[in-house]
Amino acid sequence: MQQEDEQQEIQPLLLTIPQAARSLGISRAKLYVLLAQQQGPPVIRFGRAVRISIDSLQKWIKEQENASL
Known part of the structure; x- marks a missing residue:
């Protein structure tokens, strides 16, 4: 049980291009x-x-926000 909890807490540090695109909401x-x-x-x-x-x-993303102000 503890091992399952530890695995669920791990967040990826790197994204693939498709993952990054999905998180940005673009193709x-x-x-x-x-x-x-x-x-x-x-x-x-x-x-x-x-x-x-x-x-x-x-x-x-922050840089894009600042550039559009």
């Missing part, structure tokens, strides 16, 4: 376009795997 394709134009959040690469940290995603 995966739109996020790929933003990344290709270097207008999206910073990514971390592990070989061919591309991930976005939750912290950098939140920071990027």
Whole structure:
């Protein structure tokens, strides 16, 4: 039982592109376009795997909010 509770508390630190797109409420394709134009959040690469940290995603969102003010 304790092991199950510990596993449920673990939150991912890195998101895949589809996960990040869902959390932003945009399509995966739109996020790929933003990344290709270097207008999206910073990514971390592990070989061919591309991930976005939750912290950098939140920071990027704040920057977008401030830029639109």
